Amino acid sequence: MDLWPDGVGLAAKLPLLFFLIISATTGSVRAKIHYQKWEVAYQFKSPDCFQKLAITINGRTPGPTIIAEQGDTVVIDVKNALLTENLAIHWHGIRQIGTPWFDGTEGVTQCPVVPRDTFTYRFVVDRSGTYMYHAHYEMQRSAGLYGLIRVLPPAGVVEPFIYDYDRSIILNDWWHQNTYEQAVGLSSKNFTWVGEPQSLLINGRGKFNCSNAGGGVCNATNPECSPYVLTVIPGKTYRLRIASITSLSALNFEVEGHNLTVIAADGHYVKPFMVKNLNIYSGETYSVLLKAEQDPSRNYWAVVNVVSRNSTTPTGTAILNYYPNHPRRLPPTVLPTGPLWNDTMYRFNQSIATRSHPDYIRPPPTTSDRMIILLNTQNCIDGYVKWAVNNVSLNLPQIPYLITLKERMLHAFDQKPAPETYDYKNYDIYDVQKNRNATASTSIHRLVFNSTIDVILQNANTMKRNNSETHPWHLHGHAFWVLGYGMGKFDPETDPKRYNLVDPIMKNTVAVHPYGWTALRFRADNPGVWAFHCHIEPHFFMGMGVVFEEGVDKLGKLPVAIMGCGESKHIKP
Numbered sequence: 001m002d003l004w005p006d007g008v009g010l011a012a013k014l015p016l017l018f019f020l021i022i023s024a025t026t027g028s029v030r031a032k033i034h035y036q037k038w039e040v041a042y043q044f045k046s047p048d049c050f051q052k053l054a055i056t057i058n059g060r061t062p063g064p065t066i067i068a069e070q071g072d073t074v075v076i077d078v079k080n081a082l083l084t085e086n087l088a089i090h091w092h093g094i095r096q097i098g099t100p101w102f103d104g105t106e107g108v109t110q111c112p113v114v115p116r117d118t119f120t121y122r123f124v125v126d127r128s129g130t131y132m133y134h135a136h137y138e139m140q141r142s143a144g145l146y147g148l149i150r151v152l153p154p155a156g157v158v159e160p161f162i163y164d165y166d167r168s169i170i171l172n173d174w175w176h177q178n179t180y181e182q183a184v185g186l187s188s189k190n191f192t193w194v195g196e197p198q199s200l201l202i203n204g205r206g207k208f209n210c211s212n213a214g215g216g217v218c219n220a221t222n223p224e225c226s227p228y229v230l231t232v233i234p235g236k237t238y239r240l241r242i243a244s245i246t247s248l249s250a251l252n253f254e255v256e257g258h259n260l261t262v263i264a265a266d267g268h269y270v271k272p273f274m275v276k277n278l279n280i281y282s283g284e285t286y287s288v289l290l291k292a293e294q295d296p297s298r299n300y301w302a303v304v305n306v307v308s309r310n311s312t313t314p315t316g317t318a319i320l321n322y323y324p325n326h327p328r329r330l331p332p333t334v335l336p337t338g339p340l341w342n343d344t345m346y347r348f349n350q351s352i353a354t355r356s357h358p359d360y361i362r363p364p365p366t367t368s369d370r371m372i373i374l375l376n377t378q379n380c381i382d383g384y385v386k387w388a389v390n391n392v393s394l395n396l397p398q399i400p401y402l403i404t405l406k407e408r409m410l411h412a413f414d415q416k417p418a419p420e421t422y423d424y425k426n427y428d429i430y431d432v433q434k435n436r437n438a439t440a441s442t443s444i445h446r447l448v449f450n451s452t453i454d455v456i457l458q459n460a461n462t463m464k465r466n467n468s469e470t471h472p473w474h475l476h477g478h479a480f481w482v483l484g485y486g487m488g489k490f491d492p493e494t495d496p497k498r499y500n501l502v503d504p505i506m507k508n509t510v511a512v513h514p515y516g517w518t519a520l521r522f523r524a525d526n527p528g529v530w531a532f533h534c535h536i537e538p539h540f541f542m543g544m545g546v547v548f549e550e551g552v553d554k555l556g557k558l559p560v561a562i563m564g565c566g567e568s569k570h571i572k573p
């Protein structure tokens with residue numbers, strides 16, 4: 001009953017046999033090319049029973065799952081059929097080694113794809129794991145352009161866990177207002193917040209209460225909004241690849257009556273640990289194992305609840321169906337409500353429990369060359385509400401950085417280096433900022449190629465008294481080591497002494513908890529220009545991000561396809 005062809009993993013049940021079969025053929029195995037043709041268009045959809053325009057890929061939202069093997073090449077011809085809207089698609093978690101121009105980040109690595117144009121993304125999936133793709137142009141992601149990328153290990157490589165079946169679960173939040181209503185509200189002097197999402201979607205399906213639909217078209221029996229059903233065979237073990245692409249919400253996933261064993265995060269194997277509830281932030285992926293060993297005479301709820309915000313959004317539901325029960329038979333129980341939304345320590349604990357699997361530790365460099373401390377604050381600029389990092393709110397330039405840096409069009413953005421720390425001795429992270437005025441800039445951080453960079457994310461109070469939010473930060477082009485988390489203000493003298501240099505997990509997205517800090521380390525060894533930003537769509541839209549440049553001089557000629565906006569249209573190929 002899965003939405004997509006699934007079922008890899010039977011072979012993993014018999015690792016020895018699997019290994020023998022594959023190793024006999026390894027000599028002839030070649031990296032494959034996976035080609036897809038996508039048409040991106042608006043269509044009326046009812047993912048939560050309420051009809052609205054959604055961005056679809058070949059008529060679907062979520063879009064098709066890309067399944068490839070480590071080392072394969074993925075080629076996607078994307079036709080922009082949005083009629084009146086530009087487009088760019090980011091391959092979240094794919095490092096784009098050697099192809100920074102196909103990262104799909106409008107304003108950073110490419111000009112947008114204009115209506116009627118076709119843009120071809122071509123990249124290697126160099127690491128097994130669960131990844132995502134989504135729009136990276138203004139607030140387009142929340143209109144429905146998203147999907148999963150599943151990269152399998154090379155043939156013959158056995159993973160450090162055993163399961164029978166492999167299933168994917170992608171989580172999202174959903175508004176009935178269109179993306180423009182939200183974007184205009186955020187970018188007006190009369191700041192207007194769209195409010196909490198109407199629904200949470202599990203594999204693109206939610207359930208809005210149609211009695212509250214006002215004048216909108218809402219049909220509770222529309223098959224598009226029938227809940228996702230995960231059918232399990234009693235006694236079998238399921239690998240669930242859970243991904244969150246939410247625009248706003250931090251989520252908590254649970255399957256009633258079943259514990260989950262966390263085995264992977266963002267494409268890296270985790271030292272297994274068991275949870276009843278899994279916290280997952282936008283931009284993260286986790287693999288968990290679920291054993292179907294409860295009373296098989298009934299079905300169970302699989303649910304998501306919002307955490308970290310005092311949300312009004314109802315629980316998102318799916319059904320865990322024990323075969324041969326009827327898949328639509330509702331569980332006899334009330335919906336699980338998840339942990340308390342404000343239980344920060346509970347979520348903090350999951351973060352620190354996430355360590356590298358002992359057999360797969362990639363030791364981090366023991367020292368770093370540079371420490372960048374990024375204070376996240378909510379600010380005002382000329383009467384507009386913004387988010388800022390060290391008092392600078394990121395404005396994307398008209399011409400993408402990759403083009404201007406490579407072509408040395410240095411007038412095209414602010415050449416002053418972005419600030420790499422704040423006045424941490426005097427700044428009170430627990431209080432509303434006394435002077436909320438910040439500045440907006442296109443400035444970036446230029447990194448010495450192949451140097452080791454530490455980034456400390458420092459959280460603080462927002463403009464509202466006694467309020468600090470969770471921000472999941474996502475780094476393009478890299479995986480980083482997560483060296484530590486703390487509550488309160490990071491102390492650059494003492495806290496680095498407590499870093500975990502033994503078994504840190506590597507990730508591409510990590511949360512900074514309310515009033516807390518998170519320390520991460522990466523090597524600037526991937527020539528290109530890379531966004532590092534809060535994955536909450538409205539936060540990035542309001543400036544919560546920075547940009548890193550490294551080794552751009554080592555890149556060959558840029559593809560002409562990424563150019564065409566502003567002055568870049570005059571560049572001769």
Ligand SMILES: *[C@@H]1O[C@H](CO)[C@@H](O)[C@H](O)[C@H]1NC(C)=O
Nearest residue numbers: 184185188189190191192193
């Ligand atoms: C501000 O925006 C809200 C919501 O869009 C609207 O109801 C209100 O009239 C606006 N106020 C002003 C002063 O424009």
Ligand SMILES: *[C@@H]1O[C@H](CO)[C@@H](O)[C@H](O)[C@H]1NC(C)=O
Nearest residue numbers: 207208209210211212213314
């Ligand atoms: C749907 O909303 C109506 C009106 O607010 C309410 O009476 C009803 O109980 C709701 N149904 C469910 C399933 O929550």
Ligand SMILES: *[C@@H]1O[C@H](CO)[C@@H](O)[C@H](O)[C@H]1NC(C)=O
Nearest residue numbers: 217218219220221222223224
């Ligand atoms: C709701 O959807 C069902 C299934 O597609 C259809 O049979 C029914 O006529 C629809 N109801 C309305 C009021 O459109």
Ligand SMILES: *[C@@H]1O[C@H](CO)[C@@H](O)[C@H](O)[C@H]1NC(C)=O
Nearest residue numbers: 257258259260274275276294
């Ligand atoms: C889940 O794990 C907890 C803690 O180890 C244990 O007490 C509980 O019995 C387990 N529940 C199930 C359904 O296995």
Ligand SMILES: *[C@@H]1O[C@H](CO)[C@@H](O)[C@H](O)[C@H]1NC(C)=O
Nearest residue numbers: 309310311312313341342467
């Ligand atoms: C959470 O929201 C509810 C209303 O939705 C409100 O009654 C409650 O006071 C809020 N709690 C906090 C801690 O803000």
Ligand SMILES: *[C@@H]1O[C@H](CO)[C@@H](O)[C@H](O)[C@H]1NC(C)=O
Nearest residue numbers: 310340341342343344345346
């Ligand atoms: C969370 O909010 C509830 C009220 O909604 C309150 O009773 C509780 O003390 C709060 N817990 C924490 C950890 O702040």
Ligand SMILES: *[C@@H]1O[C@H](CO)[C@@H](O)[C@H](O)[C@H]1NC(C)=O
Nearest residue numbers: 343344345346347348349350
């Ligand atoms: C967090 O972990 C600590 C140490 O293991 C434990 O004492 C505490 O109860 C946990 N807190 C929550 C809220 O889970």
Ligand SMILES: *[C@@H]1O[C@H](CO)[C@@H](O)[C@H](O)[C@H]1NC(C)=O
Nearest residue numbers: 380381382383434435436437
């Ligand atoms: C903040 O900037 C506004 C102009 O946007 C100005 O009127 C105000 O005086 C500034 N506030 C402070 C405390 O400097």
Ligand SMILES: *[C@@H]1O[C@H](CO)[C@@H](O)[C@H](O)[C@H]1NC(C)=O
Nearest residue numbers: 390391422423427435437438
């Ligand atoms: C931001 O800039 C304002 C105005 O210059 C200043 O008062 C404030 O202290 C700065 N905040 C930070 C975090 O640097």
Ligand SMILES: *[C@@H]1O[C@H](CO)[C@@H](O)[C@H](O)[C@H]1NC(C)=O
Nearest residue numbers: 365449450451452523524525
């Ligand atoms: C990058 O640095 C590492 C560690 O110092 C070194 O082993 C590697 O050769 C360097 N790579 C390049 C391309 O300079």
Ligand SMILES: *[C@@H]1O[C@H](CO)[C@@H](O)[C@H](O)[C@H]1NC(C)=O
Nearest residue numbers: 429430431432461465466467
């Ligand atoms: C708000 O935080 C301050 C400390 O910064 C604390 O003294 C106060 O009690 C808090 N107020 C509420 C309503 O929690």
Ligand SMILES: [Cu+2]
Nearest residue numbers: 471534536539
């Ligand atoms: Cu954020």
